[in-house]
Amino acid sequence: MLLNNEVYKLTNILSDPQAGLVYLKLADNKQVTGREGAQFKVVVFGNELAHVGDEVYVLQNGEWQYAIIKQFLAHAESIPHLDSAPVTRYLVNINVEPGQMVIDKAGKVLGIAGKDNLILPARYVVRVLNGVLEKKIVFYPSFGLEGWFDNEQKIAVGNESLAGFAVTKGSGNVKAGDIITEINGLIVNEDNLWYNINATSAVRVKIMRAGKILEVELKRKN
Numbered sequence: 001m002l003l004n005n006e007v008y009k010l011t012n013i014l015s016d017p018q019a020g021l022v023y024l025k026l027a028d029n030k031q032v033t034g035r036e037g038a039q040f041k042v043v044v045f046g047n048e049l050a051h052v053g054d055e056v057y058v059l060q061n062g063e064w065q066y067a068i069i070k071q072f073l074a075h076a077e078s079i080p081h082l083d084s085a086p087v088t089r090y091l092v093n094i095n096v097e098p099g100q101m102v103i104d105k106a107g108k109v110l111g112i113a114g115k116d117n118l119i120l121p122a123r124y125v126v127r128v129l130n131g132v133l134e135k136k137i138v139f140y141p142s143f144g145l146e147g148w149f150d151n152e153q154k155i156a157v158g159n160e161s162l163a164g165f166a167v168t169k170g171s172g173n174v175k176a177g178d179i180i181t182e183i184n185g186l187i188v189n190e191d192n193l194w195y196n197i198n199a200t201s202a203v204r205v206k207i208m209r210a211g212k213i214l215e216v217e218l219k220r221k222n
Contacts, residue, residue: 008027009026010025014138018082018084019086019120020120044108045108045123046121047122049121050069051072052070052071052072053069053070054068054104055067056068056092056104058096058101058113059103060096069091070092071090072091074149074152074190075153079153080147080166081147082146083144084141084142084194086120086121087190089118090110090118091118091119095117096113096119098114099113101113102119110122128140139222141222142222143197143218144172144221145165145171147165147169148165148166148168149164150162155179162181163189164180165188165193171218172217173216173218174207174216180207181206181208181213184203184204200220203217204217205217
């Protein structure tokens with residue numbers, strides 16, 4: 001791999017198909033004061049979502065280019081998807097080459113550019129980074145369910161719109177066609193579902209099934 005006209009060796013490669021990223025560990029071909037490996041700059045990842053209208057900077061052709069977040073999108077690359085898969089993207093007002101880094105005015109990394117000028121928020125990198133660094137794996141805790149959230153695609157029962165997660169592939173006590181409305185007493189959204197899955201091996205969820213509200217236990221698959 002070439003970087004700044006220097007040759008680096010790839011010592012580890014981890015693929016993250018949920019986020020569309022590849023994590024690379026690089027080693028220099030030189031000795032660095034008592035140990036092998038190059039010293040790279042430390043970056044700070046933003047863990048909160050940005051807002052429409054926020055000013056950002058995109059690294060392109062070695063220069064920081066000014067841009068504005070013009071739209072906030074909540075949809076997966078394909079629906080349905082794994083319950084804990086990243087679904088949120090930013091859309092900026094300029095053309096961005098895939099793979100470029102986007103930062104805010106404080107210098108925090110807001111995200112990484114993908115195709116169609118869509119930016120993957122850095123919060124998804126933060127979620128899996130401990131596992132990448134310590135366990136050398138990309139880990140998404142999951143119930144083994146597939147579906148979509150109501151902010152990606154409307155969920156309705158009759159004339160009533162529901163907040164939650166519509167299940168297309170079931171697991172355990174949850175079946176395809178169920179709508180998960182609460183998890184451990186919280187309204188289901190992407191963040192609540194992620195952090196509750198991540199915090200414990202089993203949770204209590206409320207589901208709507210055939211017009212009835214049921215409460216069941218769900219166990220994490222990994």
